[in-house]
Amino acid sequence: MQKSLHLDPAKCTGCLQCEMACSYEKLGEFNPSRSVIKVFTFHEEGRFAPYTCTQCDEAWCLRACPVDAITMDLTSGAKIVIDDKCVGCKVCTISCPFGTVNYVQETGKVAKCDLCGGDPECAKACPTDAITWIDANATGYDRMKAFAEKSLPSANTSA
Amino acid sequence: MHHIIIGAGPGGVVAAETIRKTNPNDQITLIGNEPAPPYSRMAIPYLLVDDIKEEGTFLRSSDHYHQQSIEYLQANVTGIDADAKTCELSDGSSLAYDQLCIATGSTPISPPINGIDLPNVHSCWTLEDARQILSLAKPQSRVVLMGAGFIGCIILESLVKRKVNLSVIEMGSRMVPRMLDEKAGGLLKKWCVDDGVGVYTSTKVNAIEEADDGMNVILDNGANIKADLVISATGVKSNTTFVKDSGLDIDHGILVNNKMQTNLPNIYAVGDVAQGMDFSTGEYTVQAIQPTATDHGRIAALNMAGKNAEHSGSLNMNILDTLGLISTSYGLWMGVEGGDTAEIYTPELFKYMNLRFGINDEADVLVGATTIGMTEHVGVLRGLIESKVHLGHWKQRLIDDPMRIMDAYVASTQELDNVV
Numbered sequence: 005m006q007k008s009l010h011l012d013p014a015k016c017t018g019c020l021q022c023e024m025a026c027s028y029e030k031l032g033e034f035n036p037s038r039s040v041i042k043v044f045t046f047h048e049e050g051r052f053a054p055y056t057c058t059q060c061d062e063a064w065c066l067r068a069c070p071v072d073a074i075t076m077d078l079t080s081g082a083k084i085v086i087d088d089k090c091v092g093c094k095v096c097t098i099s100c101p102f103g104t105v106n107y108v109q110e111t112g113k114v115a116k117c118d119l120c121g122g123d124p125e126c127a128k129a130c131p132t133d134a135i136t137w138i139d140a141n142a143t144g145y146d147r148m149k150a151f152a153e154k155s156l157p158s159a160n161t162s163a
Numbered sequence: 164m165h166h167i168i169i170g171a172g173p174g175g176v177v178a179a180e181t182i183r184k185t186n187p188n189d190q191i192t193l194i195g196n197e198p199a200p201p202y203s204r205m206a207i208p209y210l211l212v213d214d215i216k217e218e219g220t221f222l223r224s225s226d227h228y229h230q231q232s233i234e235y236l237q238a239n240v241t242g243i244d245a246d247a248k249t250c251e252l253s254d255g256s257s258l259a260y261d262q263l264c265i266a267t268g269s270t271p272i273s274p275p276i277n278g279i280d281l282p283n284v285h286s287c288w289t290l291e292d293a294r295q296i297l298s299l300a301k302p303q304s305r306v307v308l309m310g311a312g313f314i315g316c317i318i319l320e321s322l323v324k325r326k327v328n329l330s331v332i333e334m335g336s337r338m339v340p341r342m343l344d345e346k347a348g349g350l351l352k353k354w355c356v357d358d359g360v361g362v363y364t365s366t367k368v369n370a371i372e373e374a375d376d377g378m379n380v381i382l383d384n385g386a387n388i389k390a391d392l393v394i395s396a397t398g399v400k401s402n403t404t405f406v407k408d409s410g411l412d413i414d415h416g417i418l419v420n421n422k423m424q425t426n427l428p429n430i431y432a433v434g435d436v437a438q439g440m441d442f443s444t445g446e447y448t449v450q451a452i453q454p455t456a457t458d459h460g461r462i463a464a465l466n467m468a469g470k471n472a473e474h475s476g477s478l479n480m481n482i483l484d485t486l487g488l489i490s491t492s493y494g495l496w497m498g499v500e501g502g503d504t505a506e507i508y509t510p511e512l513f514k515y516m517n518l519r520f521g522i523n524d525e526a527d528v529l530v531g532a533t534t535i536g537m538t539e540h541v542g543v544l545r546g547l548i549e550s551k552v553h554l555g556h557w558k559q560r561l562i563d564d565p566m567r568i569m570d571a572y573v574a575s576t577q578e579l580d581n582v583v
């Protein structure tokens with residue numbers, strides 16, 4: 005059974021453990037500004053929402069890449085950036101309608117969530133179960149993904 | 164079922180792969196006329212600064228086509244016969260198709276000026292052009308770049324990194340006039356000039372003359388710039404000549420509907436050669452950008468493979484990195500009459516963001532955007548525009564602080580209960 009990240013804003017307290025864990029895993033240092041999961045803060049409502057790549061089926065980033073630098077990891081289903089191939093053209097960053105591929109000026113390449121090879125650190129770090137790593141067809145995350153995808157007109161396809 | 168795809172750029176390659184994924188047993192022939200494996204023009208700027216070798220521009224690894232059972236044929240197609248359902252090749256042979264996809268891209272236009280044919284005047288469009296530029300653009304060589312449009316500005320960075328002595332001549336009143344507004348284009352020009360690049364806007368090249376020590380580039384303001392290399396980047400035209408007598412409807416490009424079908428049965432067109440619907444205006448235009456080519460390729464392929472796929476137009480969007488200053492523009496970046504605007508403009512920090520809203524029942528829908536100096540979450544501007552999310556009270560929040568686009572998107576699309 006393929007697993008996926010399940011994000012539940014209602015449970016998020018904004019503690020940012022996920023951003024810390026993500027940046028530590030990716031960079032070897034605690035640098036939340038460069039984590040690829042982000043917690044959005046809604047001061048007006050006193051609410052928080054963790055958000056990252058949904059590994060969508062459309063894979064807009066992967067298709068737009070001119071040099072095949074984004075590939076799909078067959079075990080985790082994650083769309084992964086191959087740093088050695090990425091030329092830093094940034095076309096994937098404007099193609100991803102969810103805003104989850106970002107250009108990193110320090111490296112001259114892009115960064116996105118790769119599900120940590122199938123064992124995401126953010127889910128392990130989250131103390132409130134706002135981020136969980138569960139069977140792919142179980143609830144909310146899929147709805148969020150479905151919403152995001154159906155809302156995009158150019159994705160309209162029927163068999 | 165035999166699918167033929169003419170043109171092996173990103174549009175053609177994505178079409179071939181999508182057909183293969185959809186119908187594992189169909190026969191697919193991908194025909195390209197360039198003497199190289201299918202490659203990406205977009206990677207050329209990185210080749211010019213030695214970040215990558217030629218192989219780094221290839222769209223896929225060399226065994227990919229074989230693995231996918233896509234036959235890659237290096238040949239030039241000279242015409243098609245829609246009644247007989249054949250393509251004619253330059254060696255006189257012909258190939259029969261059941262479904263045909265035309266993905267022949269575009270070529271640079273040469274402005275009609277004296278001297279444009281001189282040996283050291285080049286465009287920057289193919290791998291062969293890149294090789295010529297690599298050999299001529301040495302440190303301290305004098306280079307004149309004609310055209311500061313989108314492609315011109317992309318090459319500009321590579322030329323500066325090659326340490327040439329660069330002058331840029333643009334006919335329009337600002338840089339990238341068809342992608343950036345006055346403020347954004349102005350910031351970009353200042354950024355380049357501050358970096359030592361000579362930028363001449365509202366200026367035309369009248370002629371290029373051979374001289375003892377290189378070339379004289381003569382401008383319409385009477386000035387004369389010495390050059391060892393002139394690069395022409397003054398726009399492109401769709402490659403439609405080879406099908407001009409085929410019965411296809413052709414305007415600037417080959418006209419296609421929302422399924423990428425042409426007026427002739429079983430013939431599709433995609434990418435820079437296709438004139439398809441623009442998401443924002445509903446008009447049919449040649450956008451000549453990479454994401455449109457790959458989106459077109461996918462839609463055409465699904466239909467060719469017997470599915471029913473259609474789009475509501477392609478969103479015009481660009482991202483440009485000019486000597487480290489990153490600019491983007493989307494959709495109706497110039498705004499619509501009567502629509503509201505949210506803006507921040509901090510010229511001393513080279514920061515600018517402009518959001519454009521629609522009118523009437525789309526008064527709280529984002530329809531276009533421009534950014535300068537922003538890299539985080541820029542894609543969400545595409546998401547907000549294409550999904551026509553009603554922003555509700557987030558519109559006012561964006562007017563107060565346009566930087567909150569990602570907050571607005573997350574709040575409007577996730578199930579945040581009382582956040583929405």
Ligand SMILES: Cc1cc2nc3c(=O)[nH]c(=O)nc-3n(C[C@H](O)[C@H](O)[C@H](O)COP(=O)(O)OP(=O)(O)OC[C@H]3O[C@@H](n4cnc5c(N)ncnc54)[C@H](O)[C@@H]3O)c2cc1C
Pocket residue numbers: 093095169170171172173174175194195196197203204205206207208238239240241266267268269287288289314317318402405433434435436451452453454456481482
């Ligand atoms: C230097 C440079 C930088 C760029 N940067 C960007 C960027 O940052 N972002 C962006 O969105 N776009 C960029 N572009 C534009 C982008 O490369 C094009 O939009 C894209 O290549 C279009 O893809 P295509 O498949 O339609 O056509 P092409 O890539 O042009 O491929 C068409 C292929 O078909 C071949 N062909 C033509 N006629 C025939 C025939 N009769 N028989 C057989 N084969 C034929 C051509 O030779 C070519 O190989 C850039 C272009 C250049 C030159």
Ligand code: SF4
Pocket residue numbers: 068069070071072073074085089090091092093094095096097113114
């Ligand atoms: S920035 Fe890198 S990964 Fe993204 S499209 Fe360009 S080359 Fe591909």
